[in-house]
Amino acid sequence: MGFFTKPTDAAAAAPTPLTRERLEALMTRREWYFGVDDDGDLGGVWDDNTFYFLLVGEPRAILQIRGRWSRTLPETELEPLTALLNEWNVARIWPKVFVRPEDDGSGLVVYAEVATDLRSGANDEQLERVVDCGLATGLSFFEALDERYPAPEGTPGADVPVGGAR
Incomplete structure (x- = not known):
């Protein structure tokens, strides 16, 4: 939305508190498969x-x-890898990227993260934009990693849905 443009009805909607239920509703509307872990x-x-x-921090x-x-x-x-991640973090606002050793010592795990403070709430359009930003920028980074570190032929995806399909 430009500085001098009139906000749309969705953008003008009053912000409401962030809840897990709102995130679930967004994912359900978009027909995404998702799960809920033990936490x-x-x-x-x-x-x-x-x-x-x-959902982190207080409240x-x-x-x-x-x-x-x-x-x-x-x-x-x-x-x-650390040099690559540092270059990415210097050149881009999102996502923040980092590496840490796998808990079982089997190698290095790479993460991408977008965090947004929504203490004042968000309307549905704003929430969707934050979610889209987190996914799109994270996937963009992972594509760059895939180019830098191509998977050996025949390597299947390592992860499965958390908690199964909706």
Whole structure:
């Protein structure tokens, strides 16, 4: 929306508090498959990459969209991977990207994350834009990783939907 343009009815709608139920309704409207994990977090798979939609902070009003790349890399890649992630973070606002060792020591896990403070609430259009931003920018980063680190032929996607299909 431009500076001097009249807001649409959806943009002018009053913001309402962020809830998991609102996120579920958005995903249901879009006919996305998603699940709920043991902690009550929403998650799903886009292009073999797992994304979580977390409500964090107090009063749980920061929407954090965190994607996990579908593959792991060997720990020997830490230095070049860290340089790549730093370059990405310097050149772009979204998503924030980072790496950490897999809990079981099997390699490096790469994440992309967009966090937005919605303490003042959001209307449906605003919420959809934040979700779209988190998914689109995360997938864009994962595509760049796929180009830099091509999967060996015949490598299946590593992740499955969180909590199963809706």
